[in-house]
Amino acid sequence: MDPHDLHIPRETVSLRQQVTDRLREAILYGGFEPGEKLIERELCDRLGISRTLLREALQHLQAEGLIVTVPHKGPSVARITEEEAREIYQVRGALEALAAEGFARHAPDAQVRRLRLHLNYLHTPDAAANILAAKNGFYDILLEGCGNRVVGKILTQLNNRITLLRRYSLSHPGRLPETLRELAEVVSAIEARDPEAAGRLCALHVARAAEVVAKGFAAATQPHT
Amino acid sequence: MDPHDLHIPRETVSLRQQVTDRLREAILYGGFEPGEKLIERELCDRLGISRTLLREALQHLQAEGLIVTVPHKGPSVARITEEEAREIYQVRGALEALAAEGFARHAPDAQVRRLRLHLNYLHTPDAAANILAAKNGFYDILLEGCGNRVVGKILTQLNNRITLLRRYSLSHPGRLPETLRELAEVVSAIEARDPEAAGRLCALHVARAAEVVAKGFAAATQPHT
């Protein structure tokens, strides 16, 4: 981009960094259950690293809210309570609105087009096969173009925590069409360069998603009604 | 409260936790400069702990954004760029609005009164002596009563990062009266149980504070204009 930027990206990714990323990935998509106990020695063996390093990585993930540690009982995958989920969705609503607003205001036209393209892609059966990753792709574009990396980072972390609830939220797969319709409205507002509308629609979208999750919780707690 | 809740609060605070807190405190209020290099062995000696433990604490603080680590150069106190500060204030605006809104909606009357009392306290010379701590007290009440602990945690972290800029923002000490006026308006809206107004006023307050910091930045970069 900037011809003056001769910065060479330092490709040295410390082992610790890799461990942290791997572990995060494993917790989010690798079949660990919320509440599951993480036994250090076992993880060390599976990752092929020392306990020192593992514990550093665990500290990082703890700060991200993905694991919790009880003294002398050790780390376990975080449990998201219903209330906490509601709170997270509330924050997410406010911040995604901010992101959409920023995107409508600052993103270059090319990026707006990319967003539209990705939305189209979301309609394909290809995307439906791995809808989680596909939706994340959409958000990645949104966060990248909103001109506020801080909001991006926070939303990513919140999103990770919500991913722990996959169990509940994916129990309503029928919502996809609505989701796409809502996102389409957001994209339209962005194309119209109407930040206020984009923000409002985005917040609305999140609020709807929150409702679905709340229902998922209710269904999980009282399964036979 | 609940007579069935016989839970005994586990007072065991792990040494690591204490180290993390101490270190955070030291970075925020203990005279470390943004960008200052943190030498592990030295900190170990000063804290009287092993390197193992120190590095775990550092990982935690790194995840909180208070320190950054360059491979093979080690940790240093994070530097907040002007752009990042702007971004943080933007997020803070959105989230504090959310908090004020929630407070106006959910906080019991007693807590609203506590907020008003603390606002009055902020006018005393006693509070002015340590205005940073006094203002934090105000926010603590706000965050406690807003009914959303997630927002509280995020705002605390953002606030910590902003504290690293103390240098710039405190260069405008004359703003205190305005600050108090703005906060008074927020409290009034809360007392009137008008969430929408409380949120809007709170966001406005943050936006004003952001301007001041931006000016502080400008003054620091071009000192002689």
Place this chain on the structure above:
DNA sequence: TCTCACATTTTGTCTGACAATCTGTCAATC
């Protein structure tokens, strides 16, 4: 003054250790 080789410092990671605590088991008791 600049440059380059070298010594020193600091980081990244590993290993092994040990006390404190938790957990599971199994016998003794009611």
Place this chain on the structure above:
DNA sequence: GATTGACAGATTGTCAGACAAAATGTGAGA
């Protein structure tokens, strides 16, 4: 048979020391 208690094993919390790799500082030589 259910409960209790004691004990052994597993796991965590923390330390000390080690060593290679990289960064930094230093002094000799151009």
